[in-house]
Amino acid sequence: MTPFEYIRAGSCDEALAAAGAPGSAFIAGGTNLLDLMKHEVMTPARLVDISRLDLAGIAPTDAGTGAGTGAGTGAGLRIGALVPNSELAADPLVRRRWPLLSRALLAGASGQLRNKATTGGNLLQRTRCYYFYDTAMPCNKRQPGSGCAAREGFNRIHAILGASDACIATHPSDMAVALRALSAEVELLAPGGGRRQVPLAGFYRLPGETPQIETVLEPGEMIAAVLLPPPEGDRQIYRKVRDRASYAFALVSVAACLRMEAGRIAAAALAFGGLAPMPWRSAKVEAALIGEAPSPALFDHAADLLLAEARGQGHNDFKIPLARRTLAAVLAEACSEEMPA
Amino acid sequence: MHVTLKINDSAHDLTLDPRTTLLDAIRLHAGLTGTKKGCDHGQCGACTVLVNGRRINACLSLAVMHEGDEITTIEGLGSPDALSPLQAAFVETDGFQCGYCTPGQICSATAMLEEIRAGWPSHVSASLDGPALPTEAEIAERMSGNLCRCSAYPNIVAAIRLVAAAREDAA
Ligand SMILES: Cc1cc2nc3c(=O)[nH]c(=O)nc-3n(C[C@H](O)[C@H](O)[C@H](O)COP(=O)(O)OP(=O)(O)OC[C@H]3O[C@@H](n4cnc5c(N)ncnc54)[C@H](O)[C@@H]3O)c2cc1C
Ligand code: FES
Ligand code: FES
Numbered sequence: 254m255t256p257f258e259y260i261r262a263g264s265c266d267e268a269l270a271a272a273g274a275p276g277s278a279f280i281a282g283g284t285n286l287l288d289l290m291k292h293e294v295m296t297p298a299r300l301v302d303i304s305r306l307d308l309a310g311i312a313p314t315d316a317g318t319g320a321g322t323g324a325g326t327g328a329g330l331r332i333g334a335l336v337p338n339s340e341l342a343a344d345p346l347v348r349r350r351w352p353l354l355s356r357a358l359l360a361g362a363s364g365q366l367r368n369k370a371t372t373g374g375n376l377l378q379r380t381r382c383y384y385f386y387d388t389a390m391p392c393n394k395r396q397p398g399s400g401c402a403a404r405e406g407f408n409r410i411h412a413i414l415g416a417s418d419a420c421i422a423t424h425p426s427d428m429a430v431a432l433r434a435l436s437a438e439v440e441l442l443a444p445g446g447g448r449r450q451v452p453l454a455g456f457y458r459l460p461g462e463t464p465q466i467e468t469v470l471e472p473g474e475m476i477a478a479v480l481l482p483p484p485e486g487d488r489q490i491y492r493k494v495r496d497r498a499s500y501a502f503a504l505v506s507v508a509a510c511l512r513m514e515a516g517r518i519a520a521a522a523l524a525f526g527g528l529a530p531m532p533w534r535s536a537k538v539e540a541a542l543i544g545e546a547p548s549p550a551l552f553d554h555a556a557d558l559l560l561a562e563a564r565g566q567g568h569n570d571f572k573i574p575l576a577r578r579t580l581a582a583v584l585a586e587a588c589s590e591e592m593p594a
Numbered sequence: 595m596h597v598t599l600k601i602n603d604s605a606h607d608l609t610l611d612p613r614t615t616l617l618d619a620i621r622l623h624a625g626l627t628g629t630k631k632g633c634d635h636g637q638c639g640a641c642t643v644l645v646n647g648r649r650i651n652a653c654l655s656l657a658v659m660h661e662g663d664e665i666t667t668i669e670g671l672g673s674p675d676a677l678s679p680l681q682a683a684f685v686e687t688d689g690f691q692c693g694y695c696t697p698g699q700i701c702s703a704t705a706m707l708e709e710i711r712a713g714w715p716s717h718v719s720a721s722l723d724g725p726a727l728p729t730e731a732e733i734a735e736r737m738s739g740n741l742c743r744c745s746a747y748p749n750i751v752a753a754i755r756l757v758a759a760a761r762e763d764a765a
Contacts, residue, residue: 287615302658343713359716364705369651
């Protein structure tokens with residue numbers, strides 16, 4: 254690890270002021286940042302410890318506004334940036350109304366890691382691309398302009414959608430995939446005292462020519478909370494396919510939030526992990542499902558739309574049929590009679 | 595940097611480089627070598643300790659971030675002449691071979707049983723509404739953050755089930 258200055262922030266204002274200096278990074282759970290600092294993939298000159306800030310609450314909100322009702326009857330949810338992944342997964346309200354989120358969190362990492370991993374840190378965790386981690390290899394994300402070793406190298410964990418010539422890395426988070434299907438928004442605090450809300454849909458950026466820029470966060474901006482609107486569907490599933498049954502990142506994952514009415518799909522929100530540089534969602538796929546009666550042919554058509562532009566890199570070609578089959582399995586389960594509402 | 599760590603109920607006044615992980619502070623500065631370093635990257639669980647009752651990987655946390663926290667290591671759970679229930683169960687079921695992963699396994703299982711008691715669901719729970727039961731499948735999933743290179747898993751699970759069953763009888 255390269256040396257750094259450590260500052261423990263006593264308030265959000267203090268944290269934002271301290272993080273104004275170039276080379277600063279916030280540290281929350283530390284489970285991704287410290288790993289990357291040990292490898293010297295990330296070398297911040299100053300760590301601003303935000304782990305004790307008062308951002309660890311989960312509270313119901315009025316629909317749409319994100320403002321607290323205080324009454325506990327709200328339709329939406331406000332999740333503080335420092336809520337540990339374990340507590341969020343176990344939260345009674347989340348389990349009841351957003352089970353998809355609980356399931357995605359429980360499918361990720363380990364019991365120990367989930368106790369430390371935070372909502373904000375989870376969203377901002379970096380890719381697990383081996384070449385990003387290996388400072389002896391070229392990587393445009395780690396060192397812009399150095400090249401991409403994954404394109405000609407081992408790339409079985411890499412992207413089939415949304416990649417560019419500069420970078421084919423995937424986003425590793427399970428939680429973010431669920432949040433994408435649940436139409437979450439991210440609340441950001443800016444150094445000057447500004448506050449803005451960004452839909453998760455517009456939070457991540459595709460790599461293009463600048464894979465080192467992964468989100469729309471401005472330098473020094475801090476995630477304060479994640480906001481959930483009321484769920485659009487009561488049939489919620491997170492299916493994760495991975496190399497071993499536990500404690501492994503997704504090769505493919507599907508988050509589904511559906512509603513059925515009179516034997517037809519009335520609402521469908523689907524997000525995909527393991528396929529792209531960000532949690533992937535396709536309006537075309539959802540539009541093709543809504544209003545239709547479920548059938549294997551319909552699910553196949555949905556997969557055609559999802560994967561129309563999919564491109565394998567060699568070792569990860571298997572992800573194309575795997576995504577198709579996982580989507581079909583999830584849709585069949587979500588639309589089935591037995592699916593508990 | 596100066597930091598006071600409260601480990602197993604005693605205060606340790608330490609002067610540390612901010613880069614020092616909680617794991618290195620416990621082992622090298624506080625001299626408590628029961629906690630082990632396997633991978634140093636959050637992948638094996640050998641370094642598992644309890645912080646305010648919750649299990650974490652001490653290798654992926656900075657010591658300076660733990661001022662004021664209650665840290666419990668394997669030495670704080672029991673002693674050779676007064677073993678904790680899980681420590682005794684690991685001996686009884688032969689829940690180890692080389693023993694390197696064992697302190698992490700026992701710290702992890704100690705907190706894991708509390709998570710079950712609090713009704714936390716897991717990835718393999720059929721329902722999110724509980725009840726959370728210490729079945730073999732549940733224990734395997736909940737302990738997946740603790741690898742055992744000797745693959746003593748069957749007896750590790752047996753040890754944990756022994757303690758879980760004793761608790762249910764007592765309840
Ligand atoms: C062995 C292992 C297995 C794992 N498996 C999985 C898995 O299967 N699925 C999965 O989804 N994840 C997995 N993870 C990743 C884990 O979920 C992340 O490490 C964790 O969520 C990061 O959260 P943190 O609070 O520890 O972040 P930190 O490490 O503290 O921070 C991560 C990044 O976010 C920034 N940051 C943190 N909080 C804020 C904030 N509020 N505002 C602005 N910036 C902020 C930091 O500056 C840093 O750049 C695994 C990790 C390990 C080590
Ligand atoms: S040493 Fe901490 S998880 Fe391996
Ligand atoms: S007993 Fe040897 S690693 Fe577990």
